[in-house]
Amino acid sequence: MERTPELVTLEAAPRSAEGCVNAARPPAGKLVDAQGRNIHYLRVSLTDRCNFRCTYCSPAAHEPPDALLSRAELARLFRLFAALGVRRIRLTGGEPTLRKDVVEIVADAAATPGIEDVAITTNGHRLAELVEPLQAAGLGALNVSLDTLAPERLRGVSGQAARLDRILAGIDAAAGRFRSLKINTVVMPGVNEDEVAALVRYAWDRGALPRFIEQMPFGGGVPVPLSEVRRRLTEAGFTLAPDVFRGWGPARHMRGRDRDGREGLVGFIGAMTENFCEDCNRARIAADGGFQACLGGEDRVQLRDRMRAGDRDEALAEAVAGALGRKAPRHRMEEAGAGLVLLAMRGIGG
Numbered sequence: 445m446e447r448t449p450e451l452v453t454l455e456a457a458p459r460s461a462e463g464c465v466n467a468a469r470p471p472a473g474k475l476v477d478a479q480g481r482n483i484h485y486l487r488v489s490l491t492d493r494c495n496f497r498c499t500y501c502s503p504a505a506h507e508p509p510d511a512l513l514s515r516a517e518l519a520r521l522f523r524l525f526a527a528l529g530v531r532r533i534r535l536t537g538g539e540p541t542l543r544k545d546v547v548e549i550v551a552d553a554a555a556t557p558g559i560e561d562v563a564i565t566t567n568g569h570r571l572a573e574l575v576e577p578l579q580a581a582g583l584g585a586l587n588v589s590l591d592t593l594a595p596e597r598l599r600g601v602s603g604q605a606a607r608l609d610r611i612l613a614g615i616d617a618a619a620g621r622f623r624s625l626k627i628n629t630v631v632m633p634g635v636n637e638d639e640v641a642a643l644v645r646y647a648w649d650r651g652a653l654p655r656f657i658e659q660m661p662f663g664g665g666v667p668v669p670l671s672e673v674r675r676r677l678t679e680a681g682f683t684l685a686p687d688v689f690r691g692w693g694p695a696r697h698m699r700g701r702d703r704d705g706r707e708g709l710v711g712f713i714g715a716m717t718e719n720f721c722e723d724c725n726r727a728r729i730a731a732d733g734g735f736q737a738c739l740g741g742e743d744r745v746q747l748r749d750r751m752r753a754g755d756r757d758e759a760l761a762e763a764v765a766g767a768l769g770r771k772a773p774r775h776r777m778e779e780a781g782a783g784l785v786l787l788a789m790r791g792i793g794g
């Protein structure tokens with residue numbers, strides 16, 4: 445039986461002249477999807493533009509700048525979703541640091557009452573120069589994409605503009621400054637499987653959490669099953685034991701130890717062979733303002749157009765509730781191409 449999502453009644457929420465929720469005292473809200481899962485984590489794509497061209501990402505036809513959510517629109521959505529129970533916001537892209545107002549947007553998110561944590565996922569290219577302002581703006585957690593430690597290989601995967609030295613300088617500048625620093629690696633067959641051990645050691649040496657991600661069918665290529673990644677780590681002399689640690693996202697963790705006595709956690713995100721949808725806690729807003737209850741779903745609600753058409757927050761909240769009420773138990777990305785049309789990764793930010 446389809447479950448009507450519980451929706452916070454916004455009537456009680458104090459509001460501004462435009463009828464927007466005044467986040468000064470957001471009511472304790474709860475967003476629950478059709479499966480009864482509590483949605484308290486929102487991923488927001490700030491832009492569909494990127495300075496890299498990663499092979500596993502799907503190029504999106506760029507939206508004109510005014511099609512992207514403005515800083516004010518983003519801040520309004522942060523307030524609305526905080527009032528609806530979201531407690532964590534991750535800023536993604538494309539490459540979010542390409543937005544000139546990225547630091548201000550982080551500050552807006554961090555200043556939104558009810559939001560406990562603001563995170564960003566970046567390719568690291570502008571990180572070295574942004575670490576201090578992002579930290580000062582209230583950024584709590586940082587994920588950096590790093591698929592290889594070989595400069596030439598990086599150019600092969602992410603395009604000629606991708607400079608490894610800049611990414612590594614950014615990671616070194618960020619190490620130890622945030623509540624969480626994670627290094628995300630998409631493992632690609634015949635490309636970087638031979639580097640998994642080196643990437644774990646690299647991350648541990650900087651107090652970062654290495655995570656291996658199965659490729660999803662947004663771009664070219666097939667996934668390397670995480671079981672193969674674990675096999676290679678074991679072959680490289682690591683011992684791995686399941687660990688109960690859970691972050692906000694889908695990663696499952698193992699406690700690892702290498703021959704030299706280094707020890708730490710390793711994260712695994714297996715969308716294709718180790719499904720994690722059962723305890724999904726998130727939803728997304730795409731760069732063009734489309735609300736998407738599931739990454740692997742086709743259902744979207746265009747919040748930007750509704751805001752620009754003058755919709756009040758109740759109407760936006762009802763639309764969000766409707767989308768969550770239609771959210772399927774799990775993704776069907778393994779059916780991509782077989783009738784399932786996935787949205788461009790660059791526009792939804794993973």
Ligand code: SF4
Pocket residue numbers: 694720721724725726727737738739740741772773774775
């Ligand atoms: S694929 Fe969809 S249902 Fe599964 S974890 Fe991601 S957002 Fe949730």
